[in-house]
Amino acid sequence: MALQTEIRNLLDCHVVGSDGQSIGKVGQVYLNDRTGEPEWVTVRTGFFGVKQTFVPLASARRSGEEIRVPYDRETIKGAPNIDVDGRLSLNEEADLYRYYGMQPEDVPRQRTGETRTRGPVTGEPQDPAAERRRGVAPEARGMSGETRGGVTDDGDIDMTRSEERLHIGKESRETGRVRLHKFVETETVRERIPLTHEEVVIEREPIRDGELAGTFEIGEEDRQMILHEERPVVSKETRPVERVHVHKQAVRHEETVEGQVRRERLEIDEEGLTRDDKRGPGRGGNLPPKR
Structure with missing residues (x-):
């Protein structure tokens, strides 16, 4: 009863995007066949709410009648177009997980093309005949040909191993500026110069009698005499004494750069018997050969 109440409450909610805009009303709820918990909801988008798009509940938060x-709206509208009238197949669910950037542990271990038994819940009583038309009987939920952790006994399985590579580049940034400025300073210069004046x-010389002949009155x-003296005269001239050239080189x-990958x-x-493969294909890994 608690699960049915939770499903009915979800069907009454509206989905709100990360930008705060309302995306639309919940159309259907899809349950996890192993745990029975709600895992996906469809939201009505497009004109008149005709189109329904799958949205994961893994990172969703419910607040009142809002999920x-x-x-954002554009991301949800761009999700893979999947028929909401049937069950999610493995390929359909994997496409949705990849689109929303999610990597569940059980999805990569399924065989390609295997049918998942995730059925929609619309709040209406389920029709056993409709279940059979979808290829899954109501009493067979959770089986669908899967054995031991979701891996079938026949066929091969593939898994892609990835690793990060560290790319180191260079960028130029400003570390300082050099400004060349010329200003004037005054200096007092003293020099000794010889001057004459x-x-x-006055020299007096007595005249003896008889040295000068003639009559004097x-x-x-x-009578005048002009005296002279030398004075210092200061003049200035401007002449270049030095050239300053500034350039950069x-x-x-070298610096050691490190990062984590x-x-x-x-x-x-x-x-x-558990074996680890750390090197991966093409590096001498110990994966068993394909049959």
């Missing part, structure tokens, strides 16, 4: 999913020297008389150096490892269980 919030980590995908003229001074008056007393009267006024003026590339200097090489992930790789997948295959574990092979053969009748209780």
Whole structure:
């Protein structure tokens, strides 16, 4: 009863995308045949709500009558177009998981083309005849030809092993700037320079009698003498004394760069004997040969 109540509550909800926009009303609920828990819902999109698109519930959060999913409207509308009237096949479910970026543990272990018994729940009583028309009887849910963990006894199985590679490149970034600026500073220069000037020297010489002949009269008389002196004269001239050239050059150096990469490892269980393959195909791995 609790599960039926939960399914009815889900059918009354609206799906809201990661951008906060309402995507549409829940159309059907798909259960996990092994656990019986709701795993997928379909949401009505398109004009008049005719188209139904599958949305996983793995990362969804329910709040009242809203189911919030980590995908926007365009992502959900672009999901693989799958008929909602039947059960999900393995290929259909794998396509949905790949599209939404999910990797469940049980899906890669299924054989390609094998039918999954995940049926829709619409809130209406299930019709046994309709179940049989889909190729699965109601009492056979959870079987569908699967044995021991979802692997059939016939045919081969394939699994792809992946690993990450570290790509190291270079980028150029600014580390500093050099600015060449010229400014004027004043300096006091002192030099000693010899100068000359003229001074008056008065010499008196007595005249003896009889040294000068002639008649002399007393009267006024003026005579002049010009004196000279040297003075320092300062003048300036501008002349270039130095040229400064600035350029940049590339200097090489080495740095050690490290990063973490992930790789997948295959574990092979053969009748209780477990073997690890860390090298993978093409690297000397110990995978058994295909029959």
